[in-house]
Amino acid sequence: MTTATLSDTIGADMEATIARTTWRYWLALLFAAGMTALGIWAWVQILQDGFGLTGLNTPVMWGSFITNFVFFIGVSHAGTLVSAILYFTKSPIRAGVGRSAEAMTVIAIMTAGLFPIIHLGRAWLGFWLMPYPNQRQLWPNFHSPLIWDVFAISSYVTISALFLYMGMLPDLSSLSRRVRGVRKYVYRVLSLGFSESDGEWALFERAYPIFALVVIPLAVSVHSVVSWDFAMALTPGWHSTIFAPYFVAGAIFSGVAMAIILLSLLRRGYKLQAYIQEKHFDALAKLMLSMSLIMTFVYCTEIFMAFYHGESVEIDLYIWRMTGPSAPLFWSVIFCNSVVPLACFWRKIRFDLRALIAISVLVTIGMWLERYMIVVTSLSHGADPATWGSYFPSFHEILITVGACGWFALWFMVFVKFFPCISISETKQAQVAFSTVPSAGTEDSSEEPHDA
């Protein structure tokens, strides 16, 4: 296949994902929009009537909102981080998974960023978090991990969005010559005049690694900072030095699971079997399995350390988590995050997309429950038995959680409708460099699977 034919085929396939809109897409979009509307309705109710509509009360003042915040920050983690690592390792699978994963990152941070604002209660005062000279003569407290979050997340969302945008410039330029009407104009403006000259490619090849080099430590720092929101407090179950790597590993784990779900939907919905191949899922499944093993190790270490250093409140908390009223939560987390992913040791499972989706869904649920367990059980069973209490999300909090999932899905669907979900230029490059991407339109030609 010549480069001209290849360009034409890849370009046409990506153009089709943008131009072709099936009734299934509209139905899914409507469903996601409906979920989002429910969440917005619940939030408006809380803004009108106050936090009495939530289940939050002393001692559990952080509940489902903070759980959602940590969960979506975690989901955001795998995208840009994995994409940058795949870039450095010159992995052939990056062409297929990188773009969607990067988009997932940006959308997940956008979703996560809503929750601190919702959790404020008086959301209209959210700008008080921003450090700027103001008439109140007040500055945020830079000693507080909560203000570190503001800086970490703002930096991460900016750099992730620029990383995604920079990678899309050649594709936007290519699409501007393929489509017509308003889109042609919009793509041309967004491509910033990129014209595929050797000078521009050389610039691209020099700037991109530096960008990737900035993204990796930033991604690691973001979830570390989120973990310090907890670890800096003297609350039993939170005050642990292992929290930063624990959260980073968990974030990659949940992010990879979400990437598998989204990529499988894209592959099926847009018939992208030629680009998102079984070997991509195999690689992601292996990564998910590795992360699961790390998570299991961390769970064991946490319990071991609690019992080893012999502090009674810590021991009591962990025994209560495992055997008390929250035991179903604890064992569900272990089942979803430590037991279920072990199935990925079998190559048949890694190459069976339905099984992989089922595992990924369970991991996603398990990781949400784990965040919930960390946030809620530590607060409800603190050091002083006189302050123990219980918490369950209210109807409004559940609706906001549903709304957040809808919001995430809605923006992802909007993204794939307007932008190529697979990098056109990188797919062309991979075709020449690795000769592993099959000719577009053909069925998956992955090599025979082999054991992990």
Added chain:
Amino acid sequence: MPEPSMILFDDPHHAEDVVRRLRECGVDDVHVTSPAAYPVTEETKPPFGWRLFGLLALTGGLTGLATAIALVVHGSETVPLIVGGKAVLAWPAFSVVMFELTMLGAGVANFLGVIVLSAVARRGLPKRARMAAAEGHIAVLIPAGEHSAEQREEIRRVLEDEHGVAA
């Protein structure tokens, strides 16, 4: 200024061989347009080196760091809160904000560098070369500059061998 001669290729390796052949006989001012970052784009003389991008990122990073230091020092001294017995200027606590803004500055400077320098790099590129890349071809452009007799002979031979289009 006369238009450069152009040769179209469909095989990136073939284009790479031709560019190398021209460079070996001293024709250094060859340019390429290509639908992807094929290795042939690295065979031509890059307009800007690695060092420039390193310097850009470093400058951006240092600007971010300076902004962070100014922000945390000014903010903390304006509202001198003592938290957990820590000093008003508690550098370990400030290190997170300093790190984040350093990385933000480096990333943003790098991005702006690409946008501005790309505009410089594509100056004078003939429209037909852009169109060739848009159609999926690799276009090798040989400028009609001052070449020695030997180089002119080699360019003529290459154009003949590869069915190139002279300006």
